Amino acid sequence: MSTTPALVRAGLSLPRWWQARRRPAVLSTVAGLIAVAAVLPLIVITGQAARSGWEAARRLLGRPLVVTLLEHTLALTVTVTAATLVVGFTAAWLVERTDLPGRRVWTVLVAMPLAVPEFVHGYCWVSLFPQVRGFAGAALVMTSALYPLVFLPTAAVLRRSDAATEEVARNLGRGRWAVLWRVTLPQARPALAGGALLVALYLLGEYGAFAMLRYTTFATAIYTEYDTAFDTASASMLTLILVALAVVLVLLDVRVGRRGRVVREGTTARPAAPVRLGRGRIPALAVMTGIVGVTLGVPVFALGYWLVRGSSTTLPSASILGATATTIGYALAAAGVATAAAVPVALNTWRHPTRWAAAVERAAYLTRALPGIAVALALVFFAIRYTPAVYQRSPLLVAGYAILFFPLALTSVRASLTQVPHGVEEVARSLGIGPITVLVRVTLPLIAPGLGAAAAMVALTASTELTATLLLRPTGVNTLATQFWTYTSGLAWGAAAPYAAVMTALSIPAVLWLTRRTLGSPRTPKTLSRKGGLS
Amino acid sequence: MSGVLGRSGRWSAVAAGVSVAVVVLAGCGSGSDQSSGSGGPLAGQSITLYSGQHEQTVDALVKDFQQRTGVTVKVRSGDEAELANQILQEDAASPADVFLAENPPALTTLEERGLLAKVNASTLAEVPSGDSSPRGDWVGVSARSAVFVYNTGQLTAAQVPSSTKDLADPVWKGRLGIAPSETDFTPIVTRVIKSQGVAATTAWLQGLKANSKVYDSNEDLVAAVNRGEVAGGVIDHYYWYRVRDEQGASDMHSALGYFAPGDPGSLVDVSGAAVLASSKHQAAAQAFLAYLVSKSAQQIIASSESYEYPLLAGVTDTRLARPLSETGPVVPASDLGDGKQALQLMQSVGLL
Numbered sequence: 001m002s003t004t005p006a007l008v009r010a011g012l013s014l015p016r017w018w019q020a021r022r023r024p025a026v027l028s029t030v031a032g033l034i035a036v037a038a039v040l041p042l043i044v045i046t047g048q049a050a051r052s053g054w055e056a057a058r059r060l061l062g063r064p065l066v067v068t069l070l071e072h073t074l075a076l077t078v079t080v081t082a083a084t085l086v087v088g089f090t091a092a093w094l095v096e097r098t099d100l101p102g103r104r105v106w107t108v109l110v111a112m113p114l115a116v117p118e119f120v121h122g123y124c125w126v127s128l129f130p131q132v133r134g135f136a137g138a139a140l141v142m143t144s145a146l147y148p149l150v151f152l153p154t155a156a157v158l159r160r161s162d163a164a165t166e167e168v169a170r171n172l173g174r175g176r177w178a179v180l181w182r183v184t185l186p187q188a189r190p191a192l193a194g195g196a197l198l199v200a201l202y203l204l205g206e207y208g209a210f211a212m213l214r215y216t217t218f219a220t221a222i223y224t225e226y227d228t229a230f231d232t233a234s235a236s237m238l239t240l241i242l243v244a245l246a247v248v249l250v251l252l253d254v255r256v257g258r259r260g261r262v263v264r265e266g267t268t269a270r271p272a273a274p275v276r277l278g279r280g281r282i283p284a285l286a287v288m289t290g291i292v293g294v295t296l297g298v299p300v301f302a303l304g305y306w307l308v309r310g311s312s313t314t315l316p317s318a319s320i321l322g323a324t325a326t327t328i329g330y331a332l333a334a335a336g337v338a339t340a341a342a343v344p345v346a347l348n349t350w351r352h353p354t355r356w357a358a359a360v361e362r363a364a365y366l367t368r369a370l371p372g373i374a375v376a377l378a379l380v381f382f383a384i385r386y387t388p389a390v391y392q393r394s395p396l397l398v399a400g401y402a403i404l405f406f407p408l409a410l411t412s413v414r415a416s417l418t419q420v421p422h423g424v425e426e427v428a429r430s431l432g433i434g435p436i437t438v439l440v441r442v443t444l445p446l447i448a449p450g451l452g453a454a455a456a457m458v459a460l461t462a463s464t465e466l467t468a469t470l471l472l473r474p475t476g477v478n479t480l481a482t483q484f485w486t487y488t489s490g491l492a493w494g495a496a497a498p499y500a501a502v503m504t505a506l507s508i509p510a511v512l513w514l515t516r517r518t519l520g521s522p523r524t525p526k527t528l529s530r531k532g533g534l535s
Numbered sequence: 536m537s538g539v540l541g542r543s544g545r546w547s548a549v550a551a552g553v554s555v556a557v558v559v560l561a562g563c564g565s566g567s568d569q570s571s572g573s574g575g576p577l578a579g580q581s582i583t584l585y586s587g588q589h590e591q592t593v594d595a596l597v598k599d600f601q602q603r604t605g606v607t608v609k610v611r612s613g614d615e616a617e618l619a620n621q622i623l624q625e626d627a628a629s630p631a632d633v634f635l636a637e638n639p640p641a642l643t644t645l646e647e648r649g650l651l652a653k654v655n656a657s658t659l660a661e662v663p664s665g666d667s668s669p670r671g672d673w674v675g676v677s678a679r680s681a682v683f684v685y686n687t688g689q690l691t692a693a694q695v696p697s698s699t700k701d702l703a704d705p706v707w708k709g710r711l712g713i714a715p716s717e718t719d720f721t722p723i724v725t726r727v728i729k730s731q732g733v734a735a736t737t738a739w740l741q742g743l744k745a746n747s748k749v750y751d752s753n754e755d756l757v758a759a760v761n762r763g764e765v766a767g768g769v770i771d772h773y774y775w776y777r778v779r780d781e782q783g784a785s786d787m788h789s790a791l792g793y794f795a796p797g798d799p800g801s802l803v804d805v806s807g808a809a810v811l812a813s814s815k816h817q818a819a820a821q822a823f824l825a826y827l828v829s830k831s832a833q834q835i836i837a838s839s840e841s842y843e844y845p846l847l848a849g850v851t852d853t854r855l856a857r858p859l860s861e862t863g864p865v866v867p868a869s870d871l872g873d874g875k876q877a878l879q880l881m882q883s884v885g886l887l
Contacts, residue, residue: 065885126755211751220716224887227616228716229878230644232623373617380624392611392630471621475583475611475630486590486612489754494781 031348031360034341038364038406042243044378045236045370052233060234061241066221073218073245076138077203083143084199085192088150089185091291094284096158097184099274101281106288107155111515113295114148115507117464117481120500121145122209123488124302138215142203144295149202150195152453152514153415157191158184160419163273176275189256190418194411197253201368201407204242204249208466218242219371226373239374246369250362303504306497319483324502327463327479330394334401335409335459339451341402342409347443350417351425361410368407372467375404380471397472401462408461409454416450456514460507480506578605580819582632585622587615588806589841593635596835600826606819615641616718622650622811632814633823635676637806638718639668639868645809646672647873652810655821661828662846666805669869673809676827677836677843680803680862681723683792684760684775685767695792699723699769699800703742711747712756712768715886719753719771719804722866724877726799729870733880740884749886761789769800772855772862773842780840793862801863804871806843 060066091110095103113121125132125141132140169183185192207219218241225235277284345364349357367375379400383391390396424446428438444451466481473482480503487496586593590612597608611618611631619641622629629650636642645651651672658674659667666675683695689710696702702711714720728736748765750756757774759765761782772791779787794800808827810820826832833845837852844852844859851858881887 059879060882063882063885065882065887068885212755214749214751214755216749221887224716224882226620227614228718228721228887229875230616230619230623230641230873232620373620377620377624380621384625384628388628467617470613471617475609489614 027348031345034345035360035364038367038403041375041378042366044381045239045374048232049236049240052237056234057237069216069218069221077200079139080142080203081196081200084147084150085196087147089154091151092155092158096155097275098277100284108515109292110151111148111511113144115504115511116299117503118145119208121299122212124299126212128302133214137213138210146199149198153191153195154188157188161187193253193256194415200249201246204245204369205371207371222371242369243366246366250365303497303501323478323480323483331459331463333398334462335455337398337402338406338409338458339454342413342454346410346413346417364410365407376468376471392474400468400472405458405461408457412450412454416447420446453514456510460510464503575604577819577822580816581607582816582819583609583630584633585611585618585631586635587618587637588635592839592841596832627813629811629813631811632816632820633810635808638804639871640874642673642807642809643873650812652812654824658825658828665865665867666846673807674824675805675807675846677806678803678846679771679773679843681800682772683767684757684770684789685792686760686763686789688763688788689766697795698798703739707746710766712750712759712765713747714750714753714756715881717753721874721877722804722871723800725871725874730799744884744886776842803863803865
């Protein structure tokens with residue numbers, strides 16, 4: 001106990017009633033402040049929308065295109081979310097619960113599309129298969145790009161959940177499919193719901209990839225108001241409609257994902273004996289090959305093609321190195337900030353699952369549905385007025401990334417907390433350990449894989465972000481994404497390709513690490529022997 | 536002004552004081568300051584340029600300007616529209632001193648909000664008056680011409696439509712591409728409204744919409760025409776030249792056609808530059824604008840990869856097939872306005 005911080009010792013000496021009332025207040029205040037920071041863009045956008053006249057609002061919302069765009073957005077959101085659930089769960093079940101050959105390799109390959117930035121996905125498909133367009137094209141490309149968001153948390157839950165429930169179900173005479181449907185699926189439900197929420201929110205606000213695929217969604221209308229009409233007020237008003245849709249999604253997730261908590265009380269989980277695929281092995285392998293071929297093969301092939309083919313291959317190696325270092329620096333900083341901010345918010349809801357705490361946590365998700373340009377311009381507006389010292393400086397860009405990708409970090413941290421048995425903290429505290437020590441020595445180590453996953457997700461996404469980077473970066477600073485954009489907008493695909501390739505290559509270690517950390521290696525000797533049997 | 540400041544000698548040590556002095560003197564309205572030769576009176580100052588223009592060309596221009604004047608230029612490159620939005624959000628606190636745009640509407644929008652300072656008269660005098668803002672808030676620097684790019688496997692030069700009106704004809708059904716969300720497209724619609732009125736323009740847009748595949752950008756559109764996905768489309772000339780650079784002349788399956796003189800599609804659109812009213816380095820910012828229309832800058836533009844037409848008399852880009860004088864008139868910015876009416880019309884027919 002000699003390492004106990006002074007603060008904690010001071011806390012311990014305070015009267016009990018004070019501790020009891022005070023500490024939750026501190027945590028929930030911190031969580032509340034972080035949530036406010038996370039929804040800051042939303043506050044600014046609401047303020048700017050208020051400046052739009054009633055007349056302009058009526059004209060914009062009354063036009064025929066808006067209805068079409070809303071239909072497009074909803075159809076795509078529903079389709080892609082459903083598709084990512086199916087693909088993500090199937091892949092997770094196959095690698096975690098069956099005797100599929102080469103499961104470890106598949107696990108990494110299936111997670112790998114995360115390493116390909118979304119706009120590179122779009123660009124690759126379009127440059128190779130111009131016929132991939134419209135609704136079907138957008139659904140295909142977005143499913144390819146986004147299903148790992150469902151796969152990773154689901155695989156993690158399946159790996160850690162206890163085999164006992166499934167065995168009991170089987171012993172009670174349930175068939176393989178019944179077990180899958182009635183036991184395995186419900187166990188994975190919070191993970192599926194969390195992944196689906198991220199996918200759906202992302203789809204609401206996405207613009208770039210759809211633009212490339214010539215599919216218009218509601219976000220297109222918002223970009224038009226900003227970029228062609230220069231009308232901030234109208235753009236903000238349209239953005240609020242997306243927010244309303246996002247609120248519906250978040251509430252839906254509360255209903256679906258909250259039911260049942262996957263908590264192991266007591267003993268360590270025992271991994272399940274893998275389901276024997278038998279003759280199903282061939283189709284299963286075909287499915288996995290298909291998933292990987294489509295989602296990973298196309299981007300890899302297209303990048304290789306342009307690297308070889310483009311004539312503007314004036315490889316400015318110095319600028320690539322500089323941009324790479326800058327990108328890594330910002331991505332890691334953003335990962336650290338976002339993950340650190342996610343801990344108090346997630347912890348607050350976990351310790352005190354009140355309505356208020358849930359609302360605070362859920363509000364933070366709404367930012368994910370905002371188009372990048374809306375978030376970035378709102379931050380420009382705020383920063384130049386209230387924090388001019390950091391305007392167009394690195395801290396603002398890092399803060400921008402942290403706000404944009406906070407929901408990703410929050411999801412990972414939240415998911416890992418659901419695996420921590422309740423009462424662990426209380427037990428530690430009853431042994432006379434101070435709250436901060438409990439946090440550092442007990443709680444955080446238990447959710448360490450979740451923290452790692454959160455940081456990796458944020459770093460991965462931030463390293464490829466473009467819109468906010470262009471608006472918030474310090475003048476003269478280039479990241480890989482901005483350089484890629486510079487060359488593609490100058491039609492120099494050959495010169496652009498190396499930047500996309502480096503971006504992708506850079507993400508590979510993060511994905512590998514993410515796969516390992518999220519899924520972890522189970523600690524029981526039994527599992528170790530299972531792993532041995534695999535390779 | 537240059538004489539007064541010129542005598543004081545070493546600048547670097549008193550850079551801060553100097554910039555204050557320059558602002559004060561510039562505020563007195565002491566007229567134009569022609570700065571030329573390195574180590575000029577502005578040396579040691581630093582300005583921030585928001586540039587929506589071709590990045591490599593701007594880098595070449597900035598380098599040359601820095602060598603000549605000793606003024607440091609910090610370049611913030613981005614999408615023209617997003618930079619304009621950024622300036623709108625920043626308002627009076629904008630760190631930008633100069634904004635270099637691609638099309639008049641972005642500049643006109645800032646002009647209408649009162650965010651731009653008047654350009655020095657001597658700078659405006661360098662280019663034809665129709666190439667700059669009628670109110671003198673921004674100066675034309677280079678120009679691009681609207682063209683009809685067509686796939687040579689699907690159309691011959693003789694089949695190139697002579698008027699934008701023809702594009703709404705059902706014979707083009709499924710064969711055209713347009714990029715209506717590009718800032719270059721709005722001016723054409725504005726011109727159609729001007730020549731034919733709102734009702735006829737609405738009908739024309741509906742026909743165009745029925746005939747066309749909609750692309751997100753001119754880059755996508757020109758590439759689609761070149762690979763034969765659509766037979767033709769309206770773009771700015773320089774996209775085609777940039778694609779040719781990238782793919783090599785042997786891989787080009789497209790060529791440029793021009794609309795007949797007087798047609799709304801026969802237009803030349805100006806890329807302009809402006810000094811922000813909120814700039815604290817007015818003199819250096821004005822010097823940069825003066826440089827942009829100088830012979831050396833225009834020659835850099837004439838040989839750059841941006842393939843825009845230089846505007847200064849006597850400087851030509853010989854690589855461009857058709858000289859500026861033959862491609863059509865530069866449309867006065869006052870005719871184009873901020874493009875709101877065209878935009879609303881495109882929105883009402885469902886193109887945007």
